[in-house]
Amino acid sequence: MGFWEILVIAVVALLVLGPERLPGAIRSTMKTVRSVKQFGQQMQAELSDNLRIHELHQKLKDAEAKDMLNLTADEQAAIKELTEAANSVRPANGQVNLDPLQQKLSKDLTPTVSETAVKDENKTGS
Numbered sequence: 001m002g003f004w005e006i007l008v009i010a011v012v013a014l015l016v017l018g019p020e021r022l023p024g025a026i027r028s029t030m031k032t033v034r035s036v037k038q039f040g041q042q043m044q045a046e047l048s049d050n051l052r053i054h055e056l057h058q059k060l061k062d063a064e065a066k067d068m069l070n071l072t073a074d075e076q077a078a079i080k081e082l083t084e085a086a087n088s089v090r091p092a093n094g095q096v097n098l099d100p101l102q103q104k105l106s107k108d109l110t111p112t113v114s115e116t117a118v119k120d121e122n123k124t125g126s
Contacts (some may be wrong), residue, residue, distance in 0.1 A: 056082055 017025050059078035063071050071079070 005116075013025065014022055056078045058077050060082060063075040063079055068079075
């Protein structure tokens, strides 16, 4: 809007609302404009996130179709990003590892419930 359009709207608003109610109407209008802008920004961020998730999911499907062999740099980056995202929402001891050998080693090194009970029993001396 140009200067003259805003001036005409201000004069009409002053005539219609009067000087007593005009400041309240301006505050209410500004509050509404701010909330609409904030809603638009939130929707844009959510749509952007959903688009990125869809893109990563598609790259993961492509990588799985190749049996995780001979992956492009984009597919490797997508898998890395998905792994980091999965690790960020899991507890520290439930991290995702893509390396099967590393998974096997972590399972072999994790004590079983009976081993933990024996160690606790040795500590307490019971």
